[in-house]
Amino acid sequence: QPVLTQPPSASGTPGQRVTISCSGTSSNIGGNVVNWYRQLPGTAPQLLIYNNNQRPSGVPDRFSGSKSGTSASLAISGLQSEDEAEYYCAAWDDGLNCVLFGGGTRLTVL
Amino acid sequence: QLQLQESGPGLVKPSETLSLSCTVSGGSVARRNYYWGWIRQPPGKGLEWIGNIYHDGTTYYNPSLKSRVTIFVDTSKKQLFLRLNSVTAGDTAVFYCAWGTYRHLFDYWGQGTLVTVSS
Numbered sequence: 635q636p637v638l639t640q641p642p643s644a645s646g647t648p649g650q651r652v653t654i655s656c657s658g659t660s661s662n663i664g665g666n667v668v669n670w671y672r673q674l675p676g677t678a679p680q681l682l683i684y685n686n687n688q689r690p691s692g693v694p695d696r697f698s699g700s701k702s703g704t705s706a707s708l709a710i711s712g713l714q715s716e717d718e719a720e721y722y723c724a725a726w727d728d729g730l731n732c733v734l735f736g737g738g739t740r741l742t743v744l
Numbered sequence: 745q746l747q748l749q750e751s752g753p754g755l756v757k758p759s760e761t762l763s764l765s766c767t768v769s770g771g772s773v774a775r776r777n778y779y780w781g782w783i784r785q786p787p788g789k790g791l792e793w794i795g796n797i798y799h800d801g802t803t804y805y806n807p808s809l810k811s812r813v814t815i816f817v818d819t820s821k822k823q824l825f826l827r828l829n830s831v832t833a834g835d836t837a838v839f840y841c842a843w844g845t846y847r848h849l850f851d852y853w854g855q856g857t858l859v860t861v862s863s
């Protein structure tokens with residue numbers, strides 16, 4: 635069972651700003667960086683945000699990440715239809731000595 | 745830009761061993777410290793980390809799978825391998841190999857390969 639908690643779903647209309655939360659503990663998010671991955675339907679996940687708030691080359695600045703304490707958030711502004719995807723947070727857990735993924739949030743653009 | 749490609753049998757019988765390989769091409773893998781990893785995704789479900797291997801051979805495994813998993817590499821051939829013993833139907837999943845510069849980070853992913861456990 636995923637130890638990082640995400641809402642199962644989120645939605646917004648084109649142009650809106652949407653945020654997706656990721657909640658953990660001091661063993662994972664509280665003490666380590668958070669990465670976010672986007673998985674478009676039928677494809678492999680892709681790195682979207684790393685080190686809490688850094689964007690890999692090619693990722694638009696509409697995507698931003700933040701972290702505070704044992705929680706992290708992914709924000710998507712100027713929502714577009716092609717943003718419909720599953721979004722996963724991930725972090726290292728010092729207690730379990732492993733990578734944890736959140737359960738994923740399915741974003742729907744209405 | 746690294747490209748990763750998984751390969752292996754798409755069907756494995758219960759109680760047998762699942763064996764997959766992953767070949768990386770492109771980029772300059774040898775010039776940086778790096779990790780390779782395996783992640784799986786059961787049909788319709790989320791991602792589950794299986795394990796990583798550092799370029800020096802150090803391995804990290806998901807505690808829930810540790811007793812059944814082996815990850816190893818052939819650096820000269822730029823290949824990563826996964827073995828999962830004593831599989832059950834619950835191990836049916838799309839298996840992804842990934843490459844990253846930190847043990848918690850996966851910069852590049854393969855396209856994934858579906859492995860079904862069934863008799």
